[in-house]
Amino acid sequence: MxxxxxxxxxxxxxxxxxxxxACSQMGPAPAGGPTGVAKGAALQQCETLAASFRHDQTAIDSATVVASGTLRLGGHEHSRPLPQGAAPAQPTGGNPVAEHCLVKGAMHKRKGSDGRDYAIGFEMRLPKAWNGRFYYQGNGGLDGAVRPAEGALGGGPLTSALMQGFAVISSDAGHSGPQTPYFGLEAQSRLDYGYQAVAKLTPMAKALIATAYGKGPDRSYLGGCSNGGRHAMVEAARGQAYDGYLIGAPGYRLPxxxxxxxxxxxxxxxxxxxxxxxxxxxxxxxxxxxxxxxxxxxxxxxxxxxxxxxxxxxxxxxxxxxxxxxxxxxxxxxxxxxxxxxxxxxxxxxxxxxxxxxxxxxxxxxxxxxxxxxxxxxxxxxxxxxxxxxxxxxxxxxxxxxxxxxxxxxxxxxxxxxxxxxxxxxxxxxxxxxxxxxxxxxxxTPPGNDNPVNVAKLKDRGVKMVIYHGVADAIFSAEDTRQWMLRLDKAMGGKADSFVRFFPVPGMAHCSGGLSTDQFDLLSPLVKWVEQGQAPQAVVATARGVGNPGGANAEVPAEWAPNRSRPLCAYPTVATYKGSGNVEDAASFSRK
Structure with missing residues (x-):
């Protein structure tokens, strides 16, 4: 074809x-070494943040305690555009999220050149039991809505950055209202959507964390799928303000x-x-x-x-x-x-x-x-x-x-x-x-697509990138991501895998779903790579058949076990059947 x-x-x-x-769980420590394990801290204030926090061009609208179990990880799709006029749904079902502080606000409120009111709306969720890490959640589609700051991972996730103890921010990337791209007629709003909202929110979020916990984050991570993956890849080339990037189905050449x-x-x-x-x-x-x-x-x-x-x-x-x-x-x-x-x-x-x-x-x-x-x-x-x-x-x-x-x-x-x-x-x-x-x-787009030397600069300070992409993605091509990896490897003299790993997901559609084992956690391996020097070679991915607690995938074939598992291997390794053992179990597969 x-x-x-x-x-x-x-x-x-x-x-x-x-x-x-071998497609084993972890590989040897790469050159450059780890950056050190993050250390958590107790949440010192929540409701008072609305009055006590000050940052340039920032207004805090509310700060409230969210009791344990009030928010549940529902597995909704961050990459999917919302219907016109719809607000992001609060997750229901799924695993409960522990007690945390929910902060809502906006940055850079202004009157646009089109006469409309603009601002970079955001919410931050600050866990009571904080692990010392910050996670910027890049959202999908055309943004335009502040989705719950969960830091959800994989299709129908069973865990998230928030559940793992990260402080998480989510934003609308500088425009709100019906999910249409007419904001693109306003020049500054285009720029905020492209890359400036991330650049403006990042220092503010780190300062808010420092105010809430009495210390800033030891390690910062940026992740997302689709346009969220694009946000991460663009920031990696432009701002380089993060220690680790979890990049899903990156629309890095979205136009x-x-x-x-x-x-x-x-x-x-x-x-x-x-x-x-x-x-x-x-x-x-x-x-x-x-x-x-x-x-x-x-x-x-x-x-x-x-x-x-x-x-x-x-x-x-x-x-x-x-x-x-x-x-x-x-x-x-x-x-x-x-x-x-x-x-x-x-x-x-x-x-x-x-x-x-x-x-x-x-x-x-x-x-x-x-x-x-x-x-x-x-x-x-x-x-x-x-x-x-x-x-x-x-x-x-x-x-x-x-x-x-x-x-x-x-x-x-x-x-x-x-x-x-x-x-x-x-x-x-x-x-x-x-x-x-x-x-x-x-x-x-990230500067330097043809020769991604800007991203290569990340290696010197121990930054790591983990990229995943559904092979059956119909809008952003997994082949495009693979070719980016090849160009990076050439620019790095054949050493791209010292700080970047690419995980193709066979059968997976755009960000999740499809005839695939699409439920996986690549954030935990990324953290181990950044902070402990353990390079990820594979993780276990499972199918979401009937009864999956993270939400069932209706396209899982009936002949598959509902909890089929496979090793998700870093390119160019391939999960290959050993010749014996349960074909539904990842343990029966190794690399080829």
Missing amino acids: KHPNASARLALVALPALALS NAALAQLWGAQQWAPLAVPGATTQHPLNPTAKIPDLSGAFTKAERKLVADALLAKCDALDGAKDGLVQATQACQTSFKLATDVPTCTGDRNGQCLSAAQKTVIANVFAGGRTTDGQAIYSAFPVDPGLVGDNWGLWKFANSVALDPLSVGTVFSVPPGMFDPLKVDISARLPMFSATNDVYRESGLSLM
Whole structure:
């Protein structure tokens, strides 16, 4: 399933200096050494913070004690946009969170150039039993709402940064209200969303912690998935104010990914059912073109089954999960491994036109003069999942046009996503004018993508990064993240794994879900790496079948054990079946 020019991107490429060490829980201490274990402190004040805390351009609206069990870790998705006008839901069910102090406030209140009121809204949760660490929770989508500052980890999480004793902050990144990107028409609001809100909130949060506990944090961590992962990757390149970064499905080239979605929508449209519409994903009263008929659920299952037939056993076990991702990219051939229709489409074959479009969409799209729009995507059976279809067929015409038109382009302006000139739109991401003095690419992406030397500077002071990405992610490509890792490794002379580890998650959709074992904790290994020098090589990831206390994943196949577990291995190691033992148990797998 490859564009003619995508072979190099999809070929099996191993980091030359990353040793294929055993997929064991921890590896040896890296060069540079740990930074020292954080030490906790007692919470000295809570309700009085509203009056006692002072920081430039900061207003504390309230500070209240939250009793143990009042907040429960509910596993809601931080990467998912909220419906118009909706407020973030307080979690219900799940594990109870211990007593903590909830502080709400705002920074940099101002009147925008559009006459609207703006501020960087935030909340901080300060645990009574504090571990001496600070966690900045990067939120997903277009931000715009202060989500509960839990520091949730993995799909349907059983733990979180807050539950582990971190002080956690969450923000709206400088704009609030209905989850739409019209804030992007206001120049400063664009900049806050891109990177300045994190830069402004970070010193304030550390000062608030110092006031509440009588000491500042010994170690600081920044994490998030999707746009939250982008926030983390951008701060790692720009501000470098943290000791550890937990980066999930990073949309570090978000403008390019969104434009590739528009390009894909135009490819799907001629194959879709003419005139078909569906409900807007964020506005229940609005309709959008329904593109799902271009590649139906049955046809996606046909391709997923073909992928499993070709690639499932590459990791030693035929278990409905392709863990040898890179090997599969060279083994699977869409043109020959899936039947081509000789008559009408019937769900048991793909038309020649479909095969061309699918291959081109997976290649990331190109302008009319051959310039790549975005990265190639790895093929994975998770394409049969509902989240994959939502991003490709609905969000591509409902969400991506808004962000491309109002946040990333100079000058901004709306358009018909199925008619816009994609080739003319791409240069607008690099443009500036007297109003928008920083381009969309500059404010949204980490400096030095092609040669990430800025991130390389983190190594010298013991900073660590752990990155995870669902292989079946339909909006941000796991291949794009892998290529970033390769570029970093080249810039580091083959020593990227001394401070960065990348964990692909087979079958996982965008941030969570899919045909996957998506419940895992990578924060604890990151802390051990930063503070004790123990480099993570693998963690145990589990499926969220029926009865999972963190919330069930409806797409876990019925033939899997509901608590199936697998080693989640650092690239380029692959979890491989030992040849004996329970195929549902991670203990039956080792590296290859």
